[in-house]
Amino acid sequence: MTPRLILNPQQLDITIKRLCHELIEVHDTFRETVILGLQPRGIYMARRIHKELQQILGVDDIKLGELDVTFYRDDFRKKDLVPNTTSIDFIIEDKNVVLIDDVLFTGRTIRAGLDAMLAFGRPTDVELLVLIDRRFSRHVPIQAKYVGKRVDTVASERVIVNWKETEGEDKVWLLTQ
Amino acid sequence: MKKKLSVKHLLGIKSLTTEDIELILSTAEQFRDVINRPIKKVPSLRDITIANLFFENSTRTRISFELAEKRLSADTINFSAAQSSVKKGETLIDTVNNILAMKVDMVVMRHPNPGACVFLANHIDAKIVNAGDGAHEHPTQALLDAFSIQSRLGSVRGKKVVIVGDILHSRVALSNIFCLQKLGAEVMVCGPRTLMPRYIGDLGVKVEFDLRKALEWCDVANMLRIQLERQDIKYFPSLREYTMQYGLDMPLLKSIGKEIVIMHPGPINRGVEITSEVADSPQSIILDQVENGVAVRMAVLYLLAGRTDN
Numbered sequence: 001m002t003p004r005l006i007l008n009p010q011q012l013d014i015t016i017k018r019l020c021h022e023l024i025e026v027h028d029t030f031r032e033t034v035i036l037g038l039q040p041r042g043i044y045m046a047r048r049i050h051k052e053l054q055q056i057l058g059v060d061d062i063k064l065g066e067l068d069v070t071f072y073r074d075d076f077r078k079k080d081l082v083p084n085t086t087s088i089d090f091i092i093e094d095k096n097v098v099l100i101d102d103v104l105f106t107g108r109t110i111r112a113g114l115d116a117m118l119a120f121g122r123p124t125d126v127e128l129l130v131l132i133d134r135r136f137s138r139h140v141p142i143q144a145k146y147v148g149k150r151v152d153t154v155a156s157e158r159v160i161v162n163w164k165e166t167e168g169e170d171k172v173w174l175l176t177q
Numbered sequence: 178m179k180k181k182l183s184v185k186h187l188l189g190i191k192s193l194t195t196e197d198i199e200l201i202l203s204t205a206e207q208f209r210d211v212i213n214r215p216i217k218k219v220p221s222l223r224d225i226t227i228a229n230l231f232f233e234n235s236t237r238t239r240i241s242f243e244l245a246e247k248r249l250s251a252d253t254i255n256f257s258a259a260q261s262s263v264k265k266g267e268t269l270i271d272t273v274n275n276i277l278a279m280k281v282d283m284v285v286m287r288h289p290n291p292g293a294c295v296f297l298a299n300h301i302d303a304k305i306v307n308a309g310d311g312a313h314e315h316p317t318q319a320l321l322d323a324f325s326i327q328s329r330l331g332s333v334r335g336k337k338v339v340i341v342g343d344i345l346h347s348r349v350a351l352s353n354i355f356c357l358q359k360l361g362a363e364v365m366v367c368g369p370r371t372l373m374p375r376y377i378g379d380l381g382v383k384v385e386f387d388l389r390k391a392l393e394w395c396d397v398a399n400m401l402r403i404q405l406e407r408q409d410i411k412y413f414p415s416l417r418e419y420t421m422q423y424g425l426d427m428p429l430l431k432s433i434g435k436e437i438v439i440m441h442p443g444p445i446n447r448g449v450e451i452t453s454e455v456a457d458s459p460q461s462i463i464l465d466q467v468e469n470g471v472a473v474r475m476a477v478l479y480l481l482a483g484r485t486d487n
Contacts, residue, residue, distance in 0.1 A: 068207065071219035071479075080180035080485055082200075083207040119216040 006132070006151060006159070007172040015148040019129060020052045022146050023098065030062045032124075033096040038113050039068040039084035042101035044163040045131050049100060063090050067099075069112035086116075093121030098146075102161040104130040107142035132159050132172060182480050186298045186305040189314035190355035198359055202324050204476035205469070212248060212471055222251035225482050228276050230286040231308070232258040232293075237443050237467065238308050238317070242285050245474035251482075254281070269293065270300055277303055283482060286310075304481050312346050312407060318442050319352035321473040323360055325466045326397055329438055334361035339391045341423060342401030342450055345372045346408065349401060349442045354380055367391040368423060371412040388423050392433045399440040400425055400451045416449055426452040430460070438462055 007015065027033040030053065037046025043066045050064040065088035070081050099113055110128060117123070129146040134153045151174065153159065158175040162168075182197050190198070211219055227246050231239055239255075246253045256276070273284060283304045286294055291313035298305045309315040327333050338357050344350045344366045357364050358381060365383040366373065378384055385391040392398060403419060413419050425439070439451070439461040447453045456463060 070207075071211065071221045076221055076483055077485060081483060082180050083204055085207065086210055115220070119211075119214050119219075121215070 002176055003160075004174045004176070005171060006174050007149060009170040012131075012170045012172065015131070016048055016052055017056075019146050019148060020049060020056055023049070023053065023129070024056065026127075027096060027098070029057065029059070033098060034063040034065065034090060034092055035098050035100060036065045036067045036088070036092075036113075036117065038099060038101045038109060039066055039070075039086070041103075041161065044165060045102045045161070046100040047165075048163070049129070065090065065092075067113060067116055069109060069116045072112040072115040074108060074112065088120050091121050092117065092123045094124050095121075096125040096127070097123040098127050098129055100129045102130065103132045103134065103159045104128070104142075104144050104147075105134045105137050105159075106139040108139060110142050111140050131161060134159060181484055185481070185484065186294070186307075187316050187477055187481060188294045188298060188305065188307050190316045190319050190352045190359070191314070193316075193359070195359045198320065198323070198356060201320055201473065201476050201480060202327060204480060205320075205324050205472045208248075208475040208479070209469065209472035211475070212468075218248050218250060220250045221479055222246070222249040222482055225249075225282045226252040226254070226280065227283045227285060227478070228254050228256060228281045229308075230256045230273065230276070230284060230288075232286070232288045233309070235287055235308070237470070238287065238315075241467070241470040242306075242308060242317075242474050245471050245478060246285075248471070249475055249478060251283075251478070269297065273297060273301055273303075277301060283478070306477060306481065309348055312348050312351075314352045314355075315348040315442075316352050316356075317470070317474055317477060318349050319356035320477070321466055321470040322349075322353055322399065322440060322442070323356050324469045324473050325440065325462050326357075326362075326438070328465065328469065329462055330396065333357060336362045336397060337365070337395045338362050338397045338399060339365040339367050339385070339395040340399045340401060341367045341388060341391065341425070343372045343403050343408075343412075344368050344377065344401075345374050345412075346404040347401050349399075353399060354382055358382075365391055365394060369413050369419070388425070389429065389433070392425075392429070392437065393435075395437055397438045397440060398425065399442070401442065402444060402446055402450060420449050424448075424450055424452070425455050427454045427458070430455055430458075436460060440466060442466070 035046055035050055037043035054062055068084040068086040070083040128144040130144045131148040133144055133147045133150045135150050156177045160173040162171045164170050183194050285306045285308050287308040288310050291311035293310045294305050294307040307316055323333050340350045354364050365385055367385045441463045
């Protein structure tokens with residue numbers, strides 16, 4: 001296994017900032033928009049984006065939720081799935097939702113996420129933001145509107161996103177087996 | 178954290194490991210969140226059919242299981258012995274095999290004979306959940322009791338729990354003892370000598386015959402119902418005398434000088450083992466137990482159905 005660095009800490013920081021500005025371009029002050037991070041790993045990305053957005057806009061009331069999709073997955077009985085916490089303490093009815101995950105691969109997690117999200121209401125508009133888009137790997141027709149970095153990978157490769165909060169470093173690695 | 182249960186069926190708490198119990202409780206935590214959402218349903222078990230076989234009366238457990246199944250999107254069929262061919266002399270295995278021939282994946286069963294579920298698990302090819310077998314075990318009740326204690330007091334470990342009443346005929350008592358001990362609680366049983374199994378001390382529980390002393394010792398009191406339907410002989414002179422000795426009322430509860438949590442697995446005989454005033458007091462978590470029951474049963478069904486080795 002030879003890990004290859006895709007994003008170093010500086011690049012990751014720039015990417016997050018750029019994604020935030022792209023979001024602000026569309027969502028302005030985030031009055032009508034909420035952010036949902038997908039469990040388990042998308043929440044760190046969502047928290048980072050949330051923090052950065054609030055800093056740029058100088059506000060402290062952008063809504064951030066964490067959504068677990070375990071019960072909505074289609075690979076039940078194919079894998080042992082242990083649920084994580086969902087914490088959404090606001091209504092998403094008639095809001096714009098930005099779903100955030102770290103890596104977009106087959107698209108199945110996002111598909112389950114769309115289902116899971118509907119249990120909290122009917123949003124006006126849903127967009128997807130991912131840090132890494134693994135191109136040409138999709139199993140379902142799902143694409144991200146905001147993408148940090150696109151990489152071309154094969155199924156045997158893995159993308160590992162490490163965060164300062166959990167792994168002690170802000171780095172994205174590509175592992176080839 | 179462990180990802181799957183070590184067992185294929187839920188036959189009793191005795192056969193579960195501590196990690197199994199912790200996995201069930203942490204999964205139940207997520208399901209309690211689900212059932213408090215505007216849309217209380219998830220599609221996890223949409224391709225599973227579950228048969229609820231109740232060879233013995235039940236309101237709470239049966240409704241709770243049925244709701245849990247429906248909230249997981251499983252298909253359910255209900256069966257009660259009163260309206261069935263059991264009356265015509267059909268054996269248990271035949272009854273169940275006939276139901277399974279209609280492509281049922283899981284069986285939730287309550288049966289008056291201890292060990293009925295174990296017997297079934299050895300002979301048929303479906304997942305079994307024990308919803309109470311005679312005076313043996315009632316695993317989901319014990320799990321929801323532990324879950325309720327954990328929710329109220331933060332943790333089960335180190336807590337002192339007394340189980341009061343008809344220990345001899347109670348499957349709730351036995352399952353609770355196993356479950357609470359595995360989670361690190363201290364357990365005491367309290368009741369009349371005649372309703373105390375002879376070797377109960379061998380399970381590592383304290384035995385007390387004085388209710389006041391038991392209450393002064395404990396953090397949680399689980400008050401059991403006197404199971405008159407299982408008592409073939411008279412174990413005490415009268416219900417009134419039982420109530421005087423082992424009934425919990427407000428003056429007694431106030432007099433022990435600390436706040437303890439009151440539980441009851443239901444159905445309550447108000448005025449016998451517990452007065453209305455106590456049952457409806459803020460210290461009582463009886464209705465929380467009922468709510469938690471659905472979440473815990475969802476967790477059990479989800480974890481059993483989701484095992485990857487089949």
